Amino acid sequence: MAITRRTFLGTAGAILTTRNLLQADDEPPVRVAVIGAGGRGSDLIRALTTIEGVQLVGVCDDYPPHLEQGAKYAGPKSKTFADYRKLLDDLKPQAVVIAVPLRLHYRIAADCLAAECDVFLEKTMCYTFVEAKKLAQQVATSKRVFQIGLQRRSNAIYKQAQAMVAAGMIGQVTSIKAQWHRNNSWRRPVPVPKTDEHWPALERRLNWRLYKAYSGGLMAELGSHQLDVVNWFLGTHPKRVFASGGVDYYRDGRDVCDNISCLYEYEIATTNQRPYTVRVSYSSICNNAYEGAAELIMGTKGTLYLTSAKGLLFQEKGADAVPWEGGSNAANANAAVVTAGKTLMLPNDPWAHRGTPFEIDIADGNDTRDQLVSFIDHVRRQDVRTIADASVGLTDCATILIANQSVEAGGWVELPTLS
Amino acid sequence: MISAERNRFCEAMGTGFEVFLYGEDEEHLEAVAVAVTEEIIRLDGVLSRYDPSSEIARINREAKRAPVQVDREVFGLLEKCEQARRLTEGHFDVTAFIGKSGETTAVRLDAEACTVQFTRPDVAIDLGGIGKGYALDCGREILLRFGVTCGLLHGGTSSVLALGSPADDDEWLIDVRHPLMPDAAPVASVKLMNRAFSCSAVRHPSQMQSDIVNPLTGEPLAGHAACGVLAATATDAEVFSTALLAMGRARATNFLAEKLDSELDVGWFEPNVGFIWIKSR
Numbered sequence: 001m002a003i004t005r006r007t008f009l010g011t012a013g014a015i016l017t018t019r020n021l022l023q024a025d026d027e028p029p030v031r032v033a034v035i036g037a038g039g040r041g042s043d044l045i046r047a048l049t050t051i052e053g054v055q056l057v058g059v060c061d062d063y064p065p066h067l068e069q070g071a072k073y074a075g076p077k078s079k080t081f082a083d084y085r086k087l088l089d090d091l092k093p094q095a096v097v098i099a100v101p102l103r104l105h106y107r108i109a110a111d112c113l114a115a116e117c118d119v120f121l122e123k124t125m126c127y128t129f130v131e132a133k134k135l136a137q138q139v140a141t142s143k144r145v146f147q148i149g150l151q152r153r154s155n156a157i158y159k160q161a162q163a164m165v166a167a168g169m170i171g172q173v174t175s176i177k178a179q180w181h182r183n184n185s186w187r188r189p190v191p192v193p194k195t196d197e198h199w200p201a202l203e204r205r206l207n208w209r210l211y212k213a214y215s216g217g218l219m220a221e222l223g224s225h226q227l228d229v230v231n232w233f234l235g236t237h238p239k240r241v242f243a244s245g246g247v248d249y250y251r252d253g254r255d256v257c258d259n260i261s262c263l264y265e266y267e268i269a270t271t272n273q274r275p276y277t278v279r280v281s282y283s284s285i286c287n288n289a290y291e292g293a294a295e296l297i298m299g300t301k302g303t304l305y306l307t308s309a310k311g312l313l314f315q316e317k318g319a320d321a322v323p324w325e326g327g328s329n330a331a332n333a334n335a336a337v338v339t340a341g342k343t344l345m346l347p348n349d350p351w352a353h354r355g356t357p358f359e360i361d362i363a364d365g366n367d368t369r370d371q372l373v374s375f376i377d378h379v380r381r382q383d384v385r386t387i388a389d390a391s392v393g394l395t396d397c398a399t400i401l402i403a404n405q406s407v408e409a410g411g412w413v414e415l416p417t418l419s
Numbered sequence: 420m421i422s423a424e425r426n427r428f429c430e431a432m433g434t435g436f437e438v439f440l441y442g443e444d445e446e447h448l449e450a451v452a453v454a455v456t457e458e459i460i461r462l463d464g465v466l467s468r469y470d471p472s473s474e475i476a477r478i479n480r481e482a483k484r485a486p487v488q489v490d491r492e493v494f495g496l497l498e499k500c501e502q503a504r505r506l507t508e509g510h511f512d513v514t515a516f517i518g519k520s521g522e523t524t525a526v527r528l529d530a531e532a533c534t535v536q537f538t539r540p541d542v543a544i545d546l547g548g549i550g551k552g553y554a555l556d557c558g559r560e561i562l563l564r565f566g567v568t569c570g571l572l573h574g575g576t577s578s579v580l581a582l583g584s585p586a587d588d589d590e591w592l593i594d595v596r597h598p599l600m601p602d603a604a605p606v607a608s609v610k611l612m613n614r615a616f617s618c619s620a621v622r623h624p625s626q627m628q629s630d631i632v633n634p635l636t637g638e639p640l641a642g643h644a645a646c647g648v649l650a651a652t653a654t655d656a657e658v659f660s661t662a663l664l665a666m667g668r669a670r671a672t673n674f675l676a677e678k679l680d681s682e683l684d685v686g687w688f689e690p691n692v693g694f695i696w697i698k699s700r
């Protein structure tokens with residue numbers, strides 16, 4: 001199949017627009033509360049306030065500066081709470097958006113479901129697999145609308161790329177490489193100096209991501225997004241993982257890895273032969289940003305390079321495209337390699353074999369906002385089939401937790417039974 | 420007592436931002452510097468009209484058809500832009516880049532509903548004349564929240580904000596480059612402490628014509644002038660350096676003397692005049 005710009009656009013899913021789809025004029029607004037108003041919670045509050053038909057009735061945080069920040073973004077009509085149980089009792093919101101440290105996910109989400117709220121829960125679903133499984137069961141029995149904040153599922157580039165993979169445009173996917181590489185300490189500043197008596201407690205509270213007691217580290221905070229893409233594109237979950245990581249560079253008291261490298265095995269069923277294995281290598285580091293955050297989906301006919309803002313398709317070049325016998329005009333610029341009596345002209349550009357990529361037409365939209373638009377739409381219609389439901393969340397959660405287990409225990413760790 | 424220093428760089432708003440922080444705890448300064456650059460990158464993602472996922476891009480797509488509900492931060496900034504438009508007699512206008520914007524604004528703001536709507540279909544917003552300054556002011560808030568009292572932030576070297584004083588001097592010394600001859604000696608030096616400074620030039624040596632449009636005529640600015648403004652906030656410094664440049668020296672001088680009650684210091688450069696202060700405290 002020849003790939004044209006038209007093909008790309010033709011397979012793209014429709015983008016939701018709030019105005020047309022969400023709300024008829026006479027419908028009452030959806031009453032939403034936000035629990036957790038730190039950095040991510042504030043992003044979600046700002047996004048919610050731009051969605052028509054949402055009434056942000058309350059914001060909760062037990063850290064006063066964050067509550068103050070959240071209240072500023074939420075506006076004066078939104079009530080503030082330090083205790084989420086009081087928020088649930090007083091406001092009885094229809095839907096709750098939860099952005100709290102991972103350790104608290106299960107308890108707060110379970111309480112919100114028990115209070116008959118629809119729930120949007122930030123990734124990763126839970127701190128432990130047992131909690132995630134219990135929460136998924138509670139979602140199923142309560143029949144509430146439930147969505148995990150895996151926003152690449154709302155991103156036009158990823159939706160397009162997934163459709164391209166499903167349509168066979170890159171052939172058989174045989175290998176995936178993904179990474180989230182940054183160059184900073186991943187440490188949030190603390191508002192008092194180290195000499196202050198409150199510093200230790202505040203440091204733990206604000207830097208909860210750096211401590212295993214609250215956090216799943218780089219895998220839960222970053223890897224969960226990207227391994228969800230892998231699970232989504234491959235249409236299955238990993239079989240097992242081998243991971244290695246440590247606190248090697250930022251020896252500042254943190255106990256979650258500052259670098260981790262994982263090798264996942266996915267077993268792909270086939271109709272006419274034995275299953276084949278797709279190996280997925282994933283890494284996250286905090287001291288070199290060269291590769292940034294991206295996924296490379298490698299198939300027999302092409303490669304997709306994906307980030308939240310850019311999607312590129314590189315077609316594999318066939319053997320007939322190899323520039324034998326110096327046919328190129330740029331022969332002088334090329335290096336000559338004598339091989340088996342023939343002169344093979346190799347371009348100096350080490351990346352020339354990739355060719356010029358096709359770019360996925362970037363559609364308008366913002367995935368953080370669009371995932372909430374989709375969630376609110378599902379709440380309004382009481383449709384439990386959200387874009388990242390409890391099953392997606394549970395699979396993602398198990399996928400990242402086994403990598404952390406492998407680091408701790410050494411050796412391969414199998415994915416636990418999901419159902 | 421300054422015993423530690425951290426610098427960080429980030430790309431945003433089509434230029435490079437740098438953060439220089441001074442204090443006693445390097446680990447803390449690093450965390451604050453990262454928080455500042457992350458805030459600048461976040462704001463770029465909200466304010467850039469070139470980024471299709473930004474709020475401004477969404478407004479530019481949708482506000483010609485119906486009111487667009489925006490968050491309180493974006494609404495507050497658009498209100499600030501409208502105040503600046505009125506205050507500068509129309510010489511600062513975020514819709515000017517597409518042509519003459521006229522006496523009244525084409526951007527209708529509804530504070531109750533927190534919406535923005537364009538009154539005409541041919542309107543779009545570009546926050547290029549305020550975004551960097553706003554980002555620097557947000558950066559300063561982070562420094563103050565986390566107890567950093569000495570530092571310097573700049574966006575693309577055209578807007579700079581200084582807190583406290585450097586180790587070896589009372590004030591930060593900022594050199595003003597010749598707008599057309601970047602390698603020539605500085606045309607002026609500005610002392611800065613707990614204030615911001617922003618420069619606008621009609622055009623740079625590499626530009627055939629100015630990218631600043633006079634909102635009242637719809638024409639790109641002509642000539643070779645440059646304007647530098649010292650203000651309490653980087654937002655004000657940037658807004659006024661753009662608006663005063665659009666006014667031209669005579670009108671700007673008159674405007675500063677008769678119409679504006681403020682604490683600005685304003686420098687003006689023209690090749691045949693050199694750098695002169697047309698208003699100082």
